[in-house]
Amino acid sequence: MKVRLGQWRYTLLIATAFASGLVIGGTGHWPLHQAFADDSGNTDIYQELKIFGDVLQRVRAEYVDPVNDKELIENAINGMLTGLDAHSSFMNAKAFKDMQIQTRGEFGGLGIEVNEDKGLIKVVSPIDDTPAARAGIKPGDIITALDGKSVIGMSLNDAVDRMRGPPNSKIALTIKRQGVDKPIDVTLTREVIHIQVVKSRMEPDGIGYVRLTQFTEQSDAGIKAAVKKLEQANGGKLTGLILDLRNNPGGLLDQAVAVSSDFIPEGEIVSTRARHPEDSQRWDARGHDILDGAPLVVLINAGSASASEIVSGALQDHHRAVLLGTRSFGKGSVQTVIPLPGNTAMRLTTARYYTPSGRSIQGLGITPDVLVRETRDAPANFGGEREADYSNALANEGGTNPTHIPPRTDLPPALKQLPDKPPEGFPAFDLTKPDTTDFQLIEAREAIKILASKKTVSQE
Structure with missing residues (x-):
């Protein structure tokens, strides 16, 4: 078992997900009856699951645009985990791979670490000698727009996807900084980040x-x-x-x-x-x-x-x-990083x-x-x-x-x-x-x- 204790935030590969915690083996999934074994006296859970199934089916059938079933399920899982605390979350296959890459100290992107709180994309810290650090981005900055498009209503995963891109490509960030009245516009050039720790x-x-x-x-x-x-x-x-x-x-x-x-x-x-x-x-x-x-x-x-x-x-x-x-x-x-089927994983706060x-x-x-x-x-x-x-x-x-x-x-x-x-x-x-x-x-x-x-x- 390999032990990791967490970075407390989302890290960009540009914005790559850096999950935290104790990396453990195993399948990471359990039969439904086993998962609820400790709550055998609570029959309401089955009713709640029925409601979930009804909502899922109604969305699939009646939402204004066709929906992707995989994305619906992943969003539901992530919502369940992020509702617990700021550090529990679901990682799809790409995010899980990005996490494993970053623990080795090398990844691609802007070199900026961000978190989502109350619908805001906040900078926790720029990484030394990266585009973000050289551009003067500071801890506490709030990213309000990417290439002129507002991030209001955008999930952290979506913001991360928009900030990803090939090396030498550019992206414009609009930032709100505490104590500065006007928004700050910064254009960054993506590059492969080699972290000299x-x-x-x-x-x-x-x-x-x-x-x-x-x-x-x-x-x-x-x-x-x-x-x-x-x-x-x-x-x-x-x-x-x-x-x-x-x-x-x-x-x-x-x-x-x-x-x-x-x-x-x-x-x-x-x-x-x-x-x-x-x-x-x-x-x-x-x-x-x-x-x-x-x-x-x-x-x-x-x-x-x-x-x-x-x-x-x-x-x-x-x-x-x-x-x-x-x-x-x-x-x-x-946080414990628990591998799941399909090369995905969940990070769950456990101690x-x-x-x-x-x-x-x-x-x-x-x-x-x-x-x-x-x-x-x-x-x-x-x-x-x-x-x-x-x-x-x-x-x-x-x-x-x-x-x-x-x-x-x-x-x-x-x-x-x-x-x-x-x-x-x-x-x-x-x-x-x-x-x-x-x-x-x-x-x-x-x-x-x-x-x-x-x-x-x-x-x-």
């Missing part, structure tokens, strides 16, 4: 920087190789490391556990609690600290979700890292996950140890929609009370003195000049210096 470079003062864009099959190996390369470039040891998980939407659960284990030698990383206690699980660290105790700062924001929150929560609970940035997305549920201290992140997210806003005028919860804002979002249940978690007492007081927003006149963020325009990164470097100074004093 790990990027690294040396920062000043012997500080290493590693950005992880998604949790794919290459993530853990990429982190290890990047840290080794940075250490070699700095004479064998780093002053500290900045791990950038901003706008990282998540991915494979086993990779989240492995990346956490790169810095936590032992102890719990994450646990899941399902409807049936026997289906609950726990994952422990199985590695060693590749930094050998050097300071670690993790950057998070509202686009950090799912597997990113597992890693952030584990590092925070084990006091192995300082989290800096803004509150994360709050996707604390697990909630919890940090080592027992916190449920669902709907709440991870609060950073040091709040640092991206821009001067951004509120503390800057970043657009979060999990709790979605229709039918799961409740936060079963965990420790987040309002009674003891504050960390192991942090140097100087960390709390770092400014929580850029000064007046700070330049706007420029992707090509992160060293001088990325305020959160600048403060992360300062945090590393403070932590390194404390470590030196303690050793003396």
Whole structure:
């Protein structure tokens, strides 16, 4: 069985469906009498199924235009699943294949991750070095039209189909952005997306920087190789490391556990609690600290979700890292991808996950140890929609009370003195000049210096 924990949204292949969860084998279908075995006392279900059959037949016979039976059934199944929560859905054969392609870290499209909520197509995050990122599309943007055609009333699947197309072909997106009065028109050129999930470079003062864009099959190996390369470039040891998980939407659960284990030698990383206690699980660290105790700062924001929150929560609970940035997305549920006949599949929310201290992140997210806003005028919860804002979002249940978690007492007081927003006149963020325009990164470097100074004093 291969374990995946979810990206919390629809990802374009241009817009390709990236299902989340635990990938399991089996046929994925059961006899009707078995499916309702637990509800043997509820005879109403059979009456409801009869109504469904009557509606299906009436639509087939009397709808104004001829209908496709396969599409009707798929729409009905998808409606049943999407009505449960924001992450359960049906995948037709193409969507299921797209999901499998994306977990390998390569797919075609615009490089934009979107979700549907209350009839709106919302951008969750652009992927680094893709047409969407280069065009300046931001988390929280609402796509209102595609090639001039309104998406109102359009399903997410339909919007995805319209955004698909051959490489080098163009598509125009009309976007509504919070704080901007007029619609923004952006023309993108489709291309094959090769996701470089790990990027690294040396920062000043012997500080290493590693950005992880998604949790794919290459993530853990990429982190290890990047840290080794940075250490070699700095004479064998780093002053500290900045791990950038901003706008990282998540991915494979086993990779989240492995990346956490790169810095936590032992102890719990994450646990899941399902409807049936026997289906609950726990994952422990199985590695060693590749930094050998050097300071670690993790950057998070509202686009950090799912597997990113597992890693952030584990590092925070084990006091192995300082989290800096803004509150994360709050996707604390697990989806199981169940294969169905015809090379289709369903993704079904089957559990909630919890940090080592027992916190449920669902709907709440991870609060950073040091709040640092991206821009001067951004509120503390800057970043657009979060999990709790979605229709039918799961409740936060079963965990420790987040309002009674003891504050960390192991942090140097100087960390709390770092400014929580850029000064007046700070330049706007420029992707090509992160060293001088990325305020959160600048403060992360300062945090590393403070932590390194404390470590030196303690050793003396």
